[in-house]
Amino acid sequence: MQVLRVTKEFDFEMAHALHGYDGKCANIHGHTYYLSVTVIGKPGAKEGDPKLGMVVDFSVLKMIVKEQVVDQFDHALVLKDTDPLVAGIHGFSHVIKTSYQPTCENLLIDFVSRIEEKIKAPLRLYSVCLRETNTSYASWFADDNL
Numbered sequence: 563m564q565v566l567r568v569t570k571e572f573d574f575e576m577a578h579a580l581h582g583y584d585g586k587c588a589n590i591h592g593h594t595y596y597l598s599v600t601v602i603g604k605p606g607a608k609e610g611d612p613k614l615g616m617v618v619d620f621s622v623l624k625m626i627v628k629e630q631v632v633d634q635f636d637h638a639l640v641l642k643d644t645d646p647l648v649a650g651i652h653g654f655s656h657v658i659k660t661s662y663q664p665t666c667e668n669l670l671i672d673f674v675s676r677i678e679e680k681i682k683a684p685l686r687l688y689s690v691c692l693r694e695t696n697t698s699y700a701s702w703f704a705d706d707n708l
């Protein structure tokens with residue numbers, strides 16, 4: 563049986579600020595983030611199984627990533643918990659305070675751990691890519707982190 567990678571892509575809107583950053587991204591600003599999630603496994607081979615021929619049902623992968631990441635971060639304002647901006651935020655209904663600086667890299671690490679928690683063997687998370695702008699993205703590969 564062949565081993566294959568299966569990818570599902572997502573997008574969501576999110577605002578953030580980089581506390582102490584030496585540039586304009588220290589101010590609250592927003593992005594449309596693109597998240598690409600790839601799992602690796604073998605397609606189901608059991609005749610009569612509703613998941614016959616699937617490494618994972620795209621809709622199952624969608625449910626996991628939506629629940630773990632997209633539904634939580636979509637239209638959120640994400641600030642580092644030590645950012646003085648936190649004290650001045652009033653009237654925002656969806657503020658996430660993180661223990662980490664909300665860079666593309668750190669958000670990606672957080673998202674990977676949330677998704678990985680829900681991926682059960684023999685399926686494995688292979689890679690996750692988070693795109694912050696048209697020209698900037700960060701990628702995580704399981705093989706780099708053995």
Ligand SMILES: Nc1nc2c(c(=O)[nH]1)N=C([C@H](O)[C@H](O)COP(=O)(O)OP(=O)(O)OP(=O)(O)O)CN2
Binds near residue numbers: 580697
């Ligand atoms: N390594 C990182 N560098 C920067 C991050 C980050 O998360 N990781 N974040 C920012 C800003 O939040 C924002 O994403 C701006 O990024 P940048 O690519 O500089 O955006 P621009 O629109 O200015 O880029 P163009 O070159 O005009 O496309 C900054 N750095």
Ligand SMILES: [Zn+2]
Binds near residue numbers: 587591592
């Ligand atoms: Zn930004």
